[in-house]
Amino acid sequence: MIRHAKTLAVLACGAFAPAVWAADALTGEVHKQPLNVAAIAMFVAFVAFTLGITYWASKRNKSASDYYAAGGRITGFQNGLAIAGDYMSAASFLGISALVFTSGYDGLIYSIGFLVGWPIILFLIAERLRNLGKYTFADVASYRLGQKEIRTLSASGSLVVVAFYLIAQMVGAGKLIQLLFGLDYHVAVILVGILMCMYVLFGGMLATTWVQIIKAVLLLSGASFMALMVMKHVGFDFNTLFSEAIKVHSKGEAIMSPGGLVKDPISAFSLGLALMFGTAGLPHILMRFFTVSDAKEARKSVLYATGFIGYFYILTFIIGFGAILLVSTNPDFKDAAGALLGGNNMAAVHLADAVGGSIFLGFISAVAFATILAVVAGLTLAGASAVSHDLYASVWRKGKANDKDEIRVSKITTIALGVLAIGLGILFEKQNIAFMVGLAFSIAASCNFPVLLLSMYWKKLTTRGAMIGGWLGLVSAVGLMVLGPTIWVQILGHEKAIYPYEYPALFSMLIAFVGIWFFSVTDKSKAAENERALFYPQFVRSQTGLGASGAVSH
Amino acid sequence: MNDSIYLSIQNSPRFKELVSKRERFAWILSAIMLGLYSGFILLIAYGPHLLGTKLSPDSSITWGIPWALA
Known part of the structure; x- marks a missing residue:
């Protein structure tokens, strides 16, 4: 009944909306599209379905x-899909195409940059992470070190990364919805903020996982x-595809070799490092490894995720x-000036129209929006657990908080993050x-x-070293x-950048x-001595999984 | 809690052998990945024309495509 009412309301809006939106369609940097009814209907269906899943998850x-x-009950295959859903953002779908x-x-x-981090996670991180941790990667980082210092550091690192990534996704969401559905930027950002809070608040990791799985399946099938x-169209021949493209593209043969994207080797290398190792430091991705039952499933999930992401x-x-x-x-897809x-970000969306007509266009638009929701929900959950599990339960209550209080703090944080994301999304319009995503990966x-x-790997690591070095890395990044150049020159308006390269990761x-x-x-202290001695028990657990938290059965 | 078990596992030669083999394998694979990717970035930075060379005179596919996919 409610869904019927919603659809009717949407249809009613659609009937008179184009005239209203057409008026200001030519103002601003991003041109609003006429209201797309098929897209909105499909999007409403997606939201209704995922909210249904959230309700189901909240019962469990x-x-x-x-x-x-999610109780550690997600399988490796499901988790692989969810990781892919968490990682393939609308920005990469529309931006890279x-x-x-x-x-x-x-x-x-x-796209290669975004993919190379995955084998590193598979070879070096996934198994040990699963064997040592419980809910967040800070569990692992602080396993044998000072809880207070390392958890504060990891939670701060997580929150900064989540904040920048979240802003990038919110801004992307606002622009995209403006483009695809003809809704106002502010309305779009607020809508995304509210929906992501709903998923995380009521459904937790279980609902977030399923939203990500559904989105991954929709996105992969649409793109396929x-x-x-x-x-x-080209008779399944890559050679024809490329030679036809060279014929019609204004840059001709230059499109088949590297061009102006990479300006100087140091910036390129710096960004490359950030993408490669940043993936292994993204809190919302690392958190996904605790949703499977053991190290074997964790390894499998990276394998599936890498496959899906590479295919994508x-x-x-x-x-x-x-x-x-x-x-x-x-x-048909161009304005008077030929743009x-x-x-250009609409290239994939126009292609959907060209190959599948307006219904498929609606489908791809709705999938692009669903994509954003899945990514922001994962980010919010990671941010909220950094605050509740690491800062509140482990640092402030020194591990004595009960589950109920911890989850309550997590839910309050979720709402705070939602409000913050909406505010920052509007502020950073x-x-x-792409720069903000680069920044998040660099940090x-x-x-x-x-x-x-x-x-996980270095026996001699001590709390003092991890804390000072970690903060130095965060602050210097x-x-x-x-x-x-981006902030100092373009935003603050100074003449010349003090640090000449775009991305800081190399240094x-x-x-x-x-x-x-x-x-x-x-570090010659007594505490450091103890921490080094604790390495071997940690090492055995990280290799064997003995004592690791397993799946919870009800 | 599992201290004695951990200690006996840690001292077992079979555990040591297995772990060192697995570690070496993981590091070798990671090093290969890192090397390939660094090489790729350096090639883009210093010799983009190499990647732009065509596979064969009558093909539009350049060397960069199979390189990138591999």
Whole structure:
């Protein structure tokens, strides 16, 4: 009944809306599209279905383990899909296909960067992380070190990463919805904020996981269909695809080799490092490893996730080239000046229209929005658990908090994060999304990753070393970013950047690792002695899983 | 809690052998990944024309495509 009413309301809006929106469609940087009824109907269906799942999940959530880690009952395959759903953002779907559309090969460089971190997680992180931790990666980092210091550090690192990533997603969401559905930016941001809070508040990890799984399936099948139609158009021959694209693209053969994206080697390398190791320091990704029952399933989930993500990036490459063939040659998708309607980020969306008509266009638009919801829900849950599990339960209550209080704090944090995300999303409306994502990865690679990796692998690590080095990494990453060309010159308006490169990871990671090493080896205290002695029991547990928290059965 | 069990596992030669083999394997694979990726980035930075070379004169596919997919 309620769904009927909603659909009717949407249809009613659709009937008179185009006239209203057409009036201001030409103002602002992002051009609003006329209200897309098919897209909104499908989106409402998605929201209704996922809220149903949230309700189901809320009935099943009984303990803290259910809330944070879905009780450890998710299978490796499901978790792999959920990780892929957590990681493949709308920004990468629309952004990378747009990058391929405008500059060809350069788009592929970007997607490879996002993929290379995964084998590292598989080889070095996944198993040990699962064997040592319970709900957050701070459990692992602080396993044999000072709880207060390391959890505060890890929670701060997590929150900063979550904040930047969340802003990037919120801004992306607002723009996307403006483009796809013809809704106002502010309305879109508030809507996303409210929905993500609902999923996390009532459904916890279980609902978040299923939202991510559904979104991954929808996104992968939608993108597969588009790529299939593109390949059918060229007779399933890559050579034809590329040579046709070269013929119609204004840059000609230049689209088949690296071009202007990578300006200087140091910036390129710095971004490469950030993407590669940042993935292994993203709190919302690391948290997903605690939703499976044991290390074997954790390993399997990375394997599936890597497969899905890699497949997805190949699809975006085909979709980008398909857009060159089918969208750039079609005057229907262009304005009077010959630019793509709604900007280059709409390349994939226009392609959906070109290969599947308006119903499929609606489907892809709704999937793009669902994609954002799944990512922000995962981020919010990671931020909330950093506050409740690490700061509140372990630092403030010194591990004596009961489950009920801990979850209550987590829910309050979720609402606070929701409000914060909406506020920052509106405040940062004009910011470059790709840069913010780069920043989040850089911080994750310079603070979370070094502490996590060394706590699992380096016997001589001490609390003092991890704390000083970790903070140095965090501060230097943020500091260099502020002094770099984007913020110092473009935003603060100074003449020349103090730090000449776009991304800080190359230097801030070095600072973090050297800092951790130096302050650990020079630590001669009694506590440090104990921490080093605790390495071997930790090592045995990390290898065997003996004593690890397993699946909870009700 | 499991101190004595941990200690006996830790001292068992079979555990040591298994762990060292697994560790070496994981590090070798990681090093290969890191090396390939660094090489790729360096190639983009210093020799983009190499990746732009065509597989064969009559093909539009450049060397960069199989490189990137592999």
